[in-house]
Amino acid sequence: MAKVTMTVNGRQVSGHCDDRTLLVQFIRENLGLTGTHVGCDTTQCGACVIHMDGKSVKSCSILAAQAAGSTIATIEGLAADGELHPVQAAFKANHGLQCGFCTPGMVMTAVDMIRRHQGQLDEATVRAELEGNICRCTGYHNIVKAILAAAAEMSGARVAAE
Numbered sequence: 001m002a003k004v005t006m007t008v009n010g011r012q013v014s015g016h017c018d019d020r021t022l023l024v025q026f027i028r029e030n031l032g033l034t035g036t037h038v039g040c041d042t043t044q045c046g047a048c049v050i051h052m053d054g055k056s057v058k059s060c061s062i063l064a065a066q067a068a069g070s071t072i073a074t075i076e077g078l079a080a081d082g083e084l085h086p087v088q089a090a091f092k093a094n095h096g097l098q099c100g101f102c103t104p105g106m107v108m109t110a111v112d113m114i115r116r117h118q119g120q121l122d123e124a125t126v127r128a129e130l131e132g133n134i135c136r137c138t139g140y141h142n143i144v145k146a147i148l149a150a151a152a153e154m155s156g157a158r159v160a161a162e
Contacts, residue, residue: 004068008033009077010084017064025063027074035075035104039134046133049105050074056112058132075104078111087111087150096146099138106133110147119155121148 005014008031015030018112027036027050033126039047041060051073078085084092097103113129114121126144135143 002065002068004064006070006072008072009074011026011115019063019065022060022063023050023052023062023064023067024059025074026067027059027072030064033074033076037101037104039101039105041130044103044134045102046109047102049108050132051108051112056087056109073108075116077110082116085111086153087114087147090142090146090150094142094146094149096143098135102133102135102137106130106135106143109133111152113147114151114154117151119151124147 001016003014003018005012007013008027011162013031016027016114017026017030022036022041024036027033028038036050036059037047038060040047043058043061045050046058048057050059051057052062052070054071078088085107088105089106091097091103096106109130109132113126117125123144125149127140130140130143
């Protein structure tokens with residue numbers, strides 16, 4: 001059993017786990033943060049996307065021990081002071097979810113996508129970058145619409161603040 005320490009959603013956490021424990025399992029089972037979903041265990045679906053050291057990663061493809069010392073953000077860490085993150089709000093406003101299973105991974109992917117592209121996104125880019133996230137319910141139209149709306153809002157907020 002290895003002792004793993006990392007910062008998750010701004011809080012330093014530690015726990016013991018088997019050397020072969022996946023990060024997604026550690027997050028869900030050791031920390032009780034069940035918003036990160038396990039969909040496939042083969043990196044195909046994207047339901048387990050979290051941010052590790054500021055970048056979106058599929059937490060089913062990383063061992064918890066590999067994440068030791070890292071800064072992790074999960075879907076539970078996005079909202080602040082009871083207010084949804086702009087991407088979460090855009091998914092709600094644009095009906096970017098149905099069953100909700102893929103939503104946490106989609107939202108985490110979208111936040112990273114918007115950050116990397118500095119809010120300058122178009123439909124083709126969003127669709128291409130969502131390739132690693134599977135939704136079996138929506139057909140993606142409203143997910144893409146939500147991401148574009150969030151990108152526009154977040155870019156506008158950044159410009160207004162400058």
